[in-house]
Amino acid sequence: MTNLATVLTNTAQARPDAPALKFMGHDIGYGPLAGMAAKVAGALRENGIQPGDRVAIILPNVPAFPVVFWGILLAGGTVVPMNPLLKAGEIDYFFSDSGAKVAFVWPDFVDEATKGAANAGTRIIPCGPMGPADGTLEGGEPIAEAIERDDEDTAIILYTSGTTGRPKGAELTHRNVRLNAERSSGVILEVRPDDVVMGCLPLFHVFGLVVGLVAATNVGASLALIPRFDPGEAIKVISNEKVTIFQGVPTMYAAILNHPEADAMDATSLRACASGGSAMPLEVMRGFEEKFGCMVLEGYGLSETSPVASFNMPDRERKPGTIGVAIPGCEMRCVDLEGREVPVGEVGEIAIRGDNVMKGYWNKPEATAEAIPDGWFRTGDLATMDDEGYFTIVDRKKDMILRGGMNVYPREVEELLYTHPDVLEAAVVGMPDELLGEQVGAAVALRPGATVTPEEIVEWSKERIAAYKYPRRVWIVNELPKGPTGKILRREVHAPADS
Structure with missing residues (x-):
């Protein structure tokens, strides 16, 4: 049996009463978590989901995410995690490309997801904090034993953009994820059953999903969730839940270190910190280690x-x-x-x-x-x-912009800007940012007679693309630098000095 979901069922059998999730002052044990996931799996099967079918998740870091994640895998399905900040046009592409038959969606995002599902015919299942909302996905006998899958069957499809074309879905197999989680929890971070892992990395992102959720579940540790990263909330959770392992991107470390409540944080429980997503500034690493007395491993x-x-x-x-x-x-x-x-x-x-x-x-x-x-x-x-x-x-090598640990690909933003009626040409570049590492900027050349302002372009973009992607700074140029073939030379585009 190689289904990744056995990571949960084995732990639930061995430690049913141990806390799997900590959320807003409440604990959810491994036994109850497995039971809720089994119900989701049974309902998915009853509603026509077969092994290998793709099922999307558009949820923040609430218990519903692990419940439906494990439920999809128990039923033999393939999980397609998606950023809740995506807009309808982006969702349409993800649903259509993956062939997702069902999507579990947080109420705040249902409208956008419903619009995005029109072409693909994906069924939207609204979720509350603990799982599917009442009456939305019913029936079926719970599936407590994972449907058999092969090592090389696809467990998760994670969409990752390139500098050319639309996002591509990276197929991670049951073996890929299981081994990486085992090594993350065993060899790298030495996670123990009594550990409390900070779950502030988004679970739709591979770092939070595999190194956080799956790795913690693998050894029976607890994952302390906060719906969306907020340094003040993270400080409270680290103190109150006695977090022992913190995982984050460098901007999270910087935000906690520079928060007014940092001095009040009880960090005595912290024994290991892992950083990834982008390079951590050495001054942030030193400051965090000196203030809280723990080592950060990159x-x-x-x-x-x-x-x-x-x-x-x-x-x-x-x-x-x-x-x-x-x-x-x-x-x-x-x-x-x-x-x-x-x-x-x-x-x-x-x-x-x-x-x-x-x-x-x-x-x-x-x-x-x-x-x-x-x-x-x-x-x-x-x-x-x-x-x-x-x-x-x-x-x-690529022109990717890394904004607060999130990948922003210039071409995707440029393609959006080119759909604005007043924009003739656009080049999107990264700009240094003390807090986020990089910020998104855009140089645009306007069509003759156009009177749109940079601020109006920013607002227009904000309505049409995920919040972490839209350009925070737009400046207008007469024309963009080009090479001999007429190709825009992005490397020669720079924000005006007054930025």
């Missing part, structure tokens, strides 16, 4: 690598500023354009091989072949490796 990974590929391991020397060494079961190297390994200390693209690498991109064989041409996944990240196998990211 790692690296992508949706396509389930996610963890490298980490500063607790039993080895920590090298601040690096992303550590390749984790067990995973090989990493820096390669040139031909795929040849570059010498130690020289810059190359990180290539990854191992049992954490995805099966491929959903229904995109050409994109899969391009990303994994020779068994090694090309990450698009440029790095150096030292003589002890520690990697240091130096730049991005």
